[in-house]
Amino acid sequence: MSKRVLLRGNEATAEGAIAAGCRFFFGYPITPQNKIPEYMAQHLPEVGGVYLQAESELAAINMVYGAAAAGARVMTSSSSPGISLMQEGLSYIVGAEVPCVVVNMVRGGPGLGNIGPAQSDYWLATRGAGHGDGRCLTYAPYSVQELYDWVGKAFEIAERYRAPVMILADAILAQMMEPCRLRPRAEPPPLDKPWTIGGDSSTRHRNIINSLYVDHDEMEEVNRRIQARYQQAMRDDLYYVESGADDPEILVVAYGISARVCETAVERANQAGVRCRLLRPISLFPFPSARLAEWAAQVRRILVVELSMGQFVEDVRLAVEGRCPVELLNRTGGNVVTPEDVTTKLLDMAAERPGRNE
Numbered sequence: 228m229s230k231r232v233l234l235r236g237n238e239a240t241a242e243g244a245i246a247a248g249c250r251f252f253f254g255y256p257i258t259p260q261n262k263i264p265e266y267m268a269q270h271l272p273e274v275g276g277v278y279l280q281a282e283s284e285l286a287a288i289n290m291v292y293g294a295a296a297a298g299a300r301v302m303t304s305s306s307s308p309g310i311s312l313m314q315e316g317l318s319y320i321v322g323a324e325v326p327c328v329v330v331n332m333v334r335g336g337p338g339l340g341n342i343g344p345a346q347s348d349y350w351l352a353t354r355g356a357g358h359g360d361g362r363c364l365t366y367a368p369y370s371v372q373e374l375y376d377w378v379g380k381a382f383e384i385a386e387r388y389r390a391p392v393m394i395l396a397d398a399i400l401a402q403m404m405e406p407c408r409l410r411p412r413a414e415p416p417p418l419d420k421p422w423t424i425g426g427d428s429s430t431r432h433r434n435i436i437n438s439l440y441v442d443h444d445e446m447e448e449v450n451r452r453i454q455a456r457y458q459q460a461m462r463d464d465l466y467y468v469e470s471g472a473d474d475p476e477i478l479v480v481a482y483g484i485s486a487r488v489c490e491t492a493v494e495r496a497n498q499a500g501v502r503c504r505l506l507r508p509i510s511l512f513p514f515p516s517a518r519l520a521e522w523a524a525q526v527r528r529i530l531v532v533e534l535s536m537g538q539f540v541e542d543v544r545l546a547v548e549g550r551c552p553v554e555l556l557n558r559t560g561g562n563v564v565t566p567e568d569v570t571t572k573l574l575d576m577a578a579e580r581p582g583r584n585e
Contacts (some may be wrong), residue, residue: 320356343561
């Protein structure tokens with residue numbers, strides 16, 4: 228039977244991974260995600276799991292690579308500068324076609340920045356995974372419960388596509404406390420899969436896993452195979468949530484903590500007589516481009532709200548393809564947009580009543 232407990236976002240993330248069968252965690256401390264490795268260090272031994280603090284983020288991601296190649300459910304977590312350091316290892320993981328989960332609790336940047344909440348790793352998450360043509364499948368929860376649930380789903384998605392999956396959150400979600408409904412801890416799936424290293428050589432071929440392909444045609448085939456998986460994810464693992472007016476004049480688009488702010492603002496704007504709807508992508512790559520294009524053909528304007536100088540807004544504009552104006556409301560550097568900021572902007576946009584081709 229599931230139980231409901233009060234947890235921080237970091238704790239819920241870690242417990243969600245354990246409940247999903249994660250038994251290996253390698254990481255390095257950095258604020259604001261430190262409660263994840265702390266929780267793993269305390270609770271992984273309860274289920275026979277292994278926690279190891281690496282000497283650096285570079286070492287951590289390569290330990291993840293090794294465990295993933297052996298078929299284990301493995302996770303690491305970090306925050307912005309640490310994720311930057313993991314890029315080379317993530318590219319190896321993409322090229323080797325092995326699954327893992329990476330959690331990024333974003334902080335203000337660039338550089339060392341600060342420990343405030345930000346969404347300025349959007350490009351790093353959705354275009355990242357190092358050099359080459361690989362990317363991380365990226366999902367953005369917006370509550371403690373969703374952190375718990377989505378890190379569990381992330382392992383399933385990673386194994387389905389043999390690819391790294393990134394859970395993208397921020398300093399507020401990492402440290403806020405909310406009630407969270409927990410499920411019983413599951414046993415991990417068997418290590419021995421058709422593609423994993425090792426195994427019983429008497430029953431199957433002993434695989435070798437790496438990301439080095441000297442033959443150009445073979446390397447091209449690997450890239451095409453990886454891209455085909457991304458296309459499948461676009462069909463089968465695309466997620467978004469909508470709320471608000473059914474016949475909006477303004478569509479608000481936001482993810483993660485910004486979407487929580489926008490929920491309140493959209494409700495207030497609707498109460499004031501301005502018809503607004505919120506589209507909240509959970510999957511950032513794959514991205515709900517087709518759904519955004521549908522709304523762009525119906526609404527007068529789109530407002531994008533994010534905690535960066537304007538990264539997420541670019542994917543929205545690509546999806547809209549000029550069908551209607553797209554505006555950006557943002558804060559950066561650890562500052563957060565407020566419901567009052569968004570409500571005021573929506574009322575101002577409605578008062579202007581623009582033409583569609585403005």
